[in-house]
Amino acid sequence: MKPMLIIACGALAREINALVAANGWQQVRVQCLPADLHNHPERIAGAVQDKLHEVDRGRERVFVAYADCGTGGRLDQVLAAHGVERLPGAHCYDFYAGEQVFAELAAAEPGTFYLTDFLARHFDRLVMRELGIDQHPQLAALYFGNYRRLLYLAQREDPVLMQAAERAAGLLGLAFEYRYTGYGDLHTSLLRFIEGEEKWPN
Template sequence: MATALVACGAIAQPAARVAAAQGWDLDVHPLPPLLHNRPDRIAAAVEALVEELRPTYDRVAVGYADCGTYGALDEVCTRLGVARLAGLHCYDLYAGPETVEALTDAEPGTYLLTDFLVRSFERTVVAELGLDRHPELRDDYFRHYTRVVWLAQSDDAAELAELRPLAQDAADRLGLPLHVVPTGAGGLALALRSLLPEEAACPP
């Protein structure tokens, strides 16, 4: 029972890794990660790709949390009869909503990074916000932030060693201290499993 996952580009690669490790018959179809900068466009983009994939798959699921659509994505999923990942955003998928809530309650000025954002920070944050052209805007954008928290998903020591200086560079660009919270990919695996039919989630 082949399943297509219409996925946010920010979680597409980790989702594909999880599916391969678990032996799931899950094909990941990413949408551009920069849609997160225009969440008003996410629901329409998801709907178009779901409709495109339906004729060639037994099942289509949505690899997005709400992601700032304020219910627009839920309306699309309900109308099309497809399931999406639980939660408000991808941070919930990795760290769990309780951990994310605790981090932001303890320090409301917390800026969260995932492995994807660490790798793509110059493109998805610096360039998209124009900080490469107008660095003076940094204080306007990040005046009320007090720390950067990297939710580190990788369990691979070499990959973590590669990402750590990139995370530090990102925090330095914002003029904020860096804190690292290891999460692993278990939360994402559980969330993805919930989208699969039982027989597909339990390969022989």
């Protein structure tokens, strides 16, 4: 059976490794690109392409655990050239909530700032420090003045992360809402790719 490689966004590392362990996928390995690429989407397609060039496709099948993630279709161009699939949707909120549900959430309140477990866990570093709000609190109104709510899309029911997400909403002056999504289409996409691959010949 041909081994499999998942090239993943570092922001999904914990969730993907949990799914690999829970499903007993021993033939799967995961390589994560830096989660900080989240803040530099223009670099994602090139980083994925560099990683794909390192893979021996005769020995491994590859799946890319990114959505479009702000690349404006550039990631899809890279993946099409290599014949590789990725996660569905425009971003991680899409595949966690499901595309239809996310579209309904966005339509109900366009001024929504979204958190996942990863972003709730690393909010201080990725938002407060990266945007300079920790040193200049007045920047929160500049960056988030058009937002009305913070919606935490939770992958796990974790009271510590819930508290962190509520705190984040307070720091940004936004109303707080919570929705448990679990792993959503992240799980179903990996199941389709990995379990489907098990039926293929070597």
